[in-house]
Amino acid sequence: MFLFSKDYFLKQLKQLSPTEEQIKTLGLYIKTFKEEYKNIMEAFEYVYNSSNSHHKLIMLYLANEILQTDKSYDADSLQLKKELREFIQKTFGKSKAEAKKHQPLYKKYCDLENVWEERSVINIDKSFCKEELFIEIDNCDGNRRLIIDILKIYLDKLIKEDEENSLEKSL
Known part of the structure; x- marks a missing residue:
């Protein structure tokens, strides 16, 4: 079995091409x-923070690959996807704004954001995320009362989001 190599991984990230x-x-x-x-x-x-706008986009494509193809629900997979989402939510707006100087590149950022929204892969506005819900439920260790409380919180978020979307559409 192979071991994870941080040096190898850093090199691969730095040399990542859009293929x-x-x-x-x-x-x-x-x-x-x-x-x-x-x-x-x-x-x-x-690597992301030290990259130019074009390489940041390629790294976002890599994150997208992981978020869309990894259907695992084990704790490590969920945590990895959660941290990727949080990082993207924190940095995407700035990266997209930096890309405005280059219209074709900016369009690709917009296209990626639209794919994420349409497929519910990631919500840049930090609304409902099923993986976060699964992590929170998993952390309850079977305590039904805690699970019910968490489900109520997430249900309230979904209802509020749905009401806001309905209001926006009616305007």
Whole structure:
């Protein structure tokens, strides 16, 4: 069995090109070593923050590959996807704004954001996220009262979001 190599991973992130093959291959590497999510996220954030707008977009494509293809619900997979989403929610707006100087690049950021919204992969506005719900329920250790309370909170969020969407459509 192979071990996760942070140096190898950093090198692969820095050299990542926009080919489907490279993105899928590195995505598979990340999913294979999902238990190393802390090291993965540390390296991802480091390379992302030191990259130009074009390379940031390629890294977002990599994140998208992981978020859309990893259907696992084990604790490490959920945590990795949660941290990826939180990082994207925190940085996407600024990265997209930086790309405005280059209209074709900016359009690709907008297209990616639209895909995320249409497929409910990630909500840039930090609304409902099923993986976060699963993590919170898993942390309840079977305590039905806590699970019910968490479900009520998420249900309230969904109802509020639905009411806001209905109000926006009526205006």
